[in-house]
Every structure is written in C-alpha cells, then in structure tokens.
Amino acid sequence: MLQLRDGDNLSCRATLRLEEVFTLDDPTDTLRAVWKVKEQLRVVLRTGSLEDAAEARKVLEELVKAAARPETNRLYRTVCRWWKEIEVLIITGATTGKVEANNTAIKNIKRTARGYRNAANYKSVILLRSAVRTAA
Structure with missing residues (x-):
C-alpha cells in the first residue's frame, strides 16, 4: 500500500518502511525502479508548463528504460500516444x-x-x- 501513495506525502516512518521494503524484499531493485516510474509520471502530469513537461517526459523515458519491465514500457507507450491530450491538460488544467x-x-x-x-x-x-x- 505504501507504493501506491504519493511519494511527496509519505511520513518519515512510511519512507523508512518503504526503503526497508525496497532493500529487504527486492534484491533485484525492480520495485524501486517501477516506483520511480510511477512517481515521475506524477511529476509529468503535475508540471505547469510544456517545457517542464517535456523535460519530465525525458526523465520518465530514462526511468522506463532503466526499469526494463513490460508494464513500464506499455505505460510509456500510452503516455506517448496521449501526449497531445496531456499537453492540453497541462495548458488548461481541464479534466473530465x-x-x-x-x-x-x-x-x-x-x-x-x-x-x-x-x-x-x-x-x-x-x-x-x-x-x-x-x-x-
């Protein structure tokens, strides 16, 4: 459940527990890599300008390549496919x-x-x- 929460809103205790999970339960570091992809996607969607979004998208691409998981690759393809709509969200802030x-x-x-x-x-x-x- 900790992995689903916002990384920005984790308490000190929750952050330590998450690090413990990454260290003890994940010797291949896969969970940490996937969690970083999730957090970076949040950064992309939270940006205030198209320039910041493009920069955050590049970081997301690097994290996806580092994670090397089919799920993260599929997620990145979806982000690329919907990039025009994501740009509209960033510019207008309008959602459904x-x-x-x-x-x-x-x-x-x-x-x-x-x-x-x-x-x-x-x-x-x-x-x-x-x-x-x-x-x-």
Whole structure:
C-alpha cells in the first residue's frame, strides 16, 4: 500500500518502511525502479508548463528504460500516444472529472431506483439529487 501513495506525502516512518521494503524484499531493485516510474509520471502530469513537461517526459523515458519491465514500457507507450491530450491538460488544467462524477452519481441513483416505472419521476430524482449535491 505504501507504493501506491504519493511519494511527496509519505511520513518519515512510511519512507523508512518503504526503503526497508525496497532493500529487504527486492534484491533485484525492480520495485524501486517501477516506483520511480510511477512517481515521475506524477511529476509529468503535475508540471505547469510544456517545457517542464517535456523535460519530465525525458526523465520518465530514462526511468522506463532503466526499469526494463513490460508494464513500464506499455505505460510509456500510452503516455506517448496521449501526449497531445496531456499537453492540453497541462495548458488548461481541464479534466473530465466533474462529468465522470456526475455519471457515477446517476448510475448510483439508477442502481437504487430500480422500482421507477415513470421516466419523468426518474429524471426528477436525478435532477433533485444533483441540485442537492451542488447546493451543499
């Protein structure tokens, strides 16, 4: 679980535990290499300019080559394939997070409202719950 957390937000104790895991449980240093790739991808997506992103992408490429794992290679190919979209994210900061959250909320309403036979009532429940979420 430590490997999934943000490297920036690890406590001193968690950092020591992570180092212990890398040292004792990973004699080939594969886990450390893959973790560095994950952290560098976070750096790429967090950058504020295209120049910084390009520089971070180069570092990511070097870390992927050093890791030499099929998973990290596939991840890097995906980043390259989606690079134009990642640039848009970096420039605008726009994501589809709100739309995805609304879709999830509607699916949850649908799951709990199996008994609705009237489409107008179903639509009203969705709109009312959405209004309550935005008002709070």
